[in-house]
Amino acid sequence: MIMVVLGYAAALGVGVSLGLIGGGGSILTVPILVYLFHIDPVQATTYSLFVVGLTSLAGAYSHGKKGNIQYKTALIFGVPSLIAVFIMRKWVMPAIPGHITTLGTWTITRSFLLMMTFALLMVLASISMIRNRPPVERANEDEDPGLSGQLAVQGTLVGLVTGFVGVGGGFLIIPSLVLLAGLPMKKAVGTSLLIMTLSSLLGVMGDVTGKVSIDYTLLSIFSALAIAGILIGSHLSGIIQDTHLKPIFGWFVLIMGISIFIHSI
Numbered sequence: 001m002i003m004v005v006l007g008y009a010a011a012l013g014v015g016v017s018l019g020l021i022g023g024g025g026s027i028l029t030v031p032i033l034v035y036l037f038h039i040d041p042v043q044a045t046t047y048s049l050f051v052v053g054l055t056s057l058a059g060a061y062s063h064g065k066k067g068n069i070q071y072k073t074a075l076i077f078g079v080p081s082l083i084a085v086f087i088m089r090k091w092v093m094p095a096i097p098g099h100i101t102t103l104g105t106w107t108i109t110r111s112f113l114l115m116m117t118f119a120l121l122m123v124l125a126s127i128s129m130i131r132n133r134p135p136v137e138r139a140n141e142d143e144d145p146g147l148s149g150q151l152a153v154q155g156t157l158v159g160l161v162t163g164f165v166g167v168g169g170g171f172l173i174i175p176s177l178v179l180l181a182g183l184p185m186k187k188a189v190g191t192s193l194l195i196m197t198l199s200s201l202l203g204v205m206g207d208v209t210g211k212v213s214i215d216y217t218l219l220s221i222f223s224a225l226a227i228a229g230i231l232i233g234s235h236l237s238g239i240i241q242d243t244h245l246k247p248i249f250g251w252f253v254l255i256m257g258i259s260i261f262i263h264s265i
Contacts, residue, residue, distance in 0.1 A: 019233020
């Protein structure tokens, strides 16, 4: 019971993180579902995409009203990402066997591979947040025609990662939008939330059409709390500077990533 209460409290934290920095929170959803709700890691990726999709939708609506979404960039980056996520969830993930290989006495399963990949991504994402580099202004896609191709390739790569580990990808999308597209942080957050909404929900469709069972009661409660959190986070974003928040959150993600790695080993 205590674990469930902690899990739902953490769901609120997922939303707060998304509202504050437009990413990071989604990368915590899978570990929360696996370690607090004892959901199978592969199943947890489906649940995570569902939660992130609905939560990002609420955030994207809020940012859209404030004019913080760059729709053209979202289209160029998002469409390849959407296709990659759907292919990954619909055909690639079901094709990966539960038992991959055995190295001596060490059995490598699909769940183990997923959690190890997840831990690695958490460590890399945490380093990016801890370093907290200032954004680099770049030309937009109208001034640099080659930029559209770069964004499309980046979107495809992010979609493949999103589809495999079941995260929204904000921790990968935002640096791409800031560093490649030269978007201000607020517009990068809003645009990222729109892309995450579409890619996450499409990823869930890939799972549902593959007849993956889903506990909608758990997801409804979890998503409602995460949505409440993103509204709180959006409000706090006008008070707390993300330059202070991101390094702190980065250290937290780093500790969690290392913990998942040790636990999986």
